[in-house]
Amino acid sequence: MTTLPASTDRSLGLVIDLDTCVGCHACVISCKEWNTSHYGAPLSDIDAYGSEPEGTFLNRIHTFEAVPEAADSPPRVVHFPKSCLHCADAPCVTVCPTGASYKRTEDGIVLVNEDDCIGCGLCAWACPYGAREMDQAAGLMKKCTLCVDRIYNANIPEQDRIPSCVRTCPAGARHFGDLADPTSDVSILLAERGGFDLMPEQGTAPVNKYLPPRDKIDLLAPLLNRTPQAQGGFLGWLDRALTRI
Amino acid sequence: MHPAPSIIAFTVLSGLGFGLIFWLGLGFPYGDGWIAATFCALAIGLTSAGLLSSLAHLGQPTRFLKAFSQWRSSWLSREAVLAVATLATFGVYGALWSTGIRVTPLGMIASILALVTVHCTAMIYAQMRSVPRWRSPFTPAIFLISALAGGALLAGQGVAAAWLLVALAAAQIADWLLGDRRLATSGTTLATATGLGAFGTPRLLEPPHTGGNYLLREMLHVVCRAHARKLRLIGLALAALVPVGLLTALPVGHTVAGVAVLSHVSGMIVIRWLFFAQAEHVVGFYYGRR
Numbered sequence: 193m194t195t196l197p198a199s200t201d202r203s204l205g206l207v208i209d210l211d212t213c214v215g216c217h218a219c220v221i222s223c224k225e226w227n228t229s230h231y232g233a234p235l236s237d238i239d240a241y242g243s244e245p246e247g248t249f250l251n252r253i254h255t256f257e258a259v260p261e262a263a264d265s266p267p268r269v270v271h272f273p274k275s276c277l278h279c280a281d282a283p284c285v286t287v288c289p290t291g292a293s294y295k296r297t298e299d300g301i302v303l304v305n306e307d308d309c310i311g312c313g314l315c316a317w318a319c320p321y322g323a324r325e326m327d328q329a330a331g332l333m334k335k336c337t338l339c340v341d342r343i344y345n346a347n348i349p350e351q352d353r354i355p356s357c358v359r360t361c362p363a364g365a366r367h368f369g370d371l372a373d374p375t376s377d378v379s380i381l382l383a384e385r386g387g388f389d390l391m392p393e394q395g396t397a398p399v400n401k402y403l404p405p406r407d408k409i410d411l412l413a414p415l416l417n418r419t420p421q422a423q424g425g426f427l428g429w430l431d432r433a434l435t436r437i
Numbered sequence: 438m439h440p441a442p443s444i445i446a447f448t449v450l451s452g453l454g455f456g457l458i459f460w461l462g463l464g465f466p467y468g469d470g471w472i473a474a475t476f477c478a479l480a481i482g483l484t485s486a487g488l489l490s491s492l493a494h495l496g497q498p499t500r501f502l503k504a505f506s507q508w509r510s511s512w513l514s515r516e517a518v519l520a521v522a523t524l525a526t527f528g529v530y531g532a533l534w535s536t537g538i539r540v541t542p543l544g545m546i547a548s549i550l551a552l553v554t555v556h557c558t559a560m561i562y563a564q565m566r567s568v569p570r571w572r573s574p575f576t577p578a579i580f581l582i583s584a585l586a587g588g589a590l591l592a593g594q595g596v597a598a599a600w601l602l603v604a605l606a607a608a609q610i611a612d613w614l615l616g617d618r619r620l621a622t623s624g625t626t627l628a629t630a631t632g633l634g635a636f637g638t639p640r641l642l643e644p645p646h647t648g649g650n651y652l653l654r655e656m657l658h659v660v661c662r663a664h665a666r667k668l669r670l671i672g673l674a675l676a677a678l679v680p681v682g683l684l685t686a687l688p689v690g691h692t693v694a695g696v697a698v699l700s701h702v703s704g705m706i707v708i709r710w711l712f713f714a715q716a717e718h719v720v721g722f723y724y725g726r727r
Contacts, residue, residue, distance in 0.1 A: 195510045210632075220645075245648050252645035254723055256627075258636035268636045274645075274723065283566065289514035290503035308503055311496015313655065314513055317438070320567040320625070322720035325651040331496025388632045391719070393624040394566055402632055 196285055200300035203372035204338055205278050205399035206358065207382055211406045212365035215255055215271030219357035219366060223251040223275070223336075226356035231341045232306045236329035248327045250336045251275040251357055270405055273366070275357070276323040276336035277390065277398030278302050284315035284324060284335075292333075300372075300399055301338045309333050320394045343368075371399055438568065439658040440713035443493035448558060449705045451487030451520070452580060454480050455551040456588020458527050461534075462548030466593050469537045477531030479591065481524060488520055512564055516557035523550040555584045562712075569623035570716045575612035582608055583676075583705060590680060590698050599684045602701070606677035609708065613669060620717045620727070627722045641725035656718035657726045668711055676704025 227250055228235040237247035252274055257267040278295075282302050285293045292308035293315050295301070304315075311331040316324040324335045339355035342348065352359060358366040369378035378401075381387070387401035423431060457480040460466075466476070492498040505521070507514040527547040533540055559580035562571040586601035627641075628634030661668070680697035687693045717727045 215643075246646075246650050248651070249646075254641065254645045255643035256631055256633060256639045257642040258633040258639045260637035265637075268633075269642060270631070270633060270636075272631060286510045287513065287561075287564070289505075289507050289511045289517065290500070291507050292503075308500070309497065310500045310504060312494065312504070312513065313496070314561070316651070316655065317718070318565060318567055320719045322652045322656065322718075322723060326496060326655070328651070333496075390632060391625055391629050393629055394719070404632065405636065 196280075196282060196295055197297045200280075200296070200372070201298050202370045203278075203280070203300040203399045204343070204369070205300070205371050205378075205401070206275070206338075206355065207367040207369070207371075207378045207387060207401050207403060208273050209365040209367070209385075209403040210270050210272065211403060212363045213253075213271040213273060213361075214363045214365070215253055216362065217253050218360050218362060219273060220249060220251050220253055222356045222360035224249055226339060226342070227334075227337070231337050232304070233327055233330035233332050233334070235334060236327050238328050248325050248334050250323075250325070250334060268405060273357075274321060274323070274390075275400075276302060276338075277321060277396070277400040278336075278338060280397035280399060281395060283318040283320075283394075283396060287314045287318045289314070299370075301340055302335070303337055303340065304333050304335055306330075306332050320391050320396065321398075338368075371401070438713045438716040438718060439655050440710045441494055443490045444713065445706060445709045447487045447491035447494070448580070449487070449702065449709055450483050450490065451558065452555060452584040452705070453587040453591065453702065454482070454484030454487060455520075455523065455555050456584035456586070457483065457591045458523060458551040458588070459548045459585060460588045460592035460594060462527065462530065462544035462546075462551065464539065464541065464544060469534060469539070473531065474535040476592070477527070477535065481528065481531070484520070484524060512557050512560040516554060516561065519550060519554040519557055523547060523554050526550055552581060552584075555580055567719050568716050569619040569625070569719070570616045571712075572623075573612065573616070573619065575608060575615070579605065579608050579612060583708075586677075587698075587701060587705065590694065590701055593689075593694060595684045595689045595694075598697075599681050602677040602681045606673055609673065609677075616715075620719075623719070625719045625722065630719070630722045641723075644724060652720055653724065653726075657721050657724060658714055659726065660714070662714060665711060665715055668707055672704050672707035672711060674704065675700050676708055677701075679704075 224235055235248040239245050254272045254274060256272055257269045259267045278300055282295055285295050290308045290310055292305045294303060309332045313326055315333055316326060324333055327334050343353050345353060354368045358368045367378050367381060369376045371378055373379060382401050385403040387403050389398050461476055461480060492501055504514055504517045508518045530540060530543045530547050556577050559577035563576035565571050582601060582605045586598055586605050589598035589601055627639045631639050633639040679700040683693050683697045721727050
């Protein structure tokens, strides 16, 4: 049904840290790899080795710079991952004429039932974020599934039962959890860092949140000024003995 | 937005067809037998041609029957259901009319259904908060007036057609003038799209990919927008001014009416092309484009 559920038991989603993301695009690639080989039709590439290559991706990284008013302050560069925000009031779901697009009552994930999709593209028009892409080869609408085939998958190791993009992020910029539960790690992180919605004026009530860049924190400094740790064993004894001489 | 020929053909042809159904259902023009059969065939033919061309827009056209299921929530589904209901009602009315029996209540039901169908078509676009230019009462108003005007032209209702075309021109000019500002006043900016407004004025530094993608093709069509002003004048002249001039200045016969219809349809194609090509999707903010 393309009517939205009044509420969902859980609100699974991502919290993306704009302070930590280094813009490496690893999540883009791991997303493409996982989702081209598992749930639904593969994510096709068109003219992959030609002069105008393009393809279907469910996650893309933009890079923005915020230019401050003051002339002497440098612009702040922010890498900006963007995928489906699994909105509570998802406009892509209600426009679907076939019922292929739906929001799950149990965990709030927005999915496309590819057997019912007629490829009209209206859901992609309705999404203000550009989170949905029509696959040119399959003629079907593709979108982030929040790796629904990983997070409940008892056949893979427990540490892998999170979305592929979160699992792969080398910077730890992506966090996955239940945003409806105020005691979950993501909810606490959100409250501590003052997370925000994208385009709140569009009325979509997105589940995914973004954490703002931190002000003037040098993350590298503690790593560079590391004080030597006291060592145990023979080398530790040698160190202490030589110090005493 | 990408002005897909299939969607332009669909909205223009089905608009004309449903507009003609409206007038025929109300009892205009008089006559029966072959005249009735010809008018009914024209109305059903135009509407069906429009609906069939909309199938060309689908990635999976053979599954179109599924689109009749979600009328509770989806304007597209409502349009599909109502289009078939209109055609079925009008088909019975037209068949009876051709044999000399004009059932007025059945015709009026077909007329009302035809207008509601056109309204549903317009609401597919007018509901889109992501496309501020479309999200306005002018969108259904213009779709309805253009359907009524085109239908009146085809049904030989010269006086009504002339007034409706004047109304169409006025509504379209107002919508263009107001529509040019709707994106700027929608409240959506790159600052709200990224949440980076607190750090300064955001701008795109690097796009996510160097090649194209579906979003750029479908939502960020900018070809020929530079000629929008000229195209607006051409569309307005062909769709409204030339037909109104012909209808008021010359004695209306089949030739004059035929030229007026052709001019109106050509103008509506230009206006509908602009309706899509000029519509800015807010995803453009993420790509630094409009």
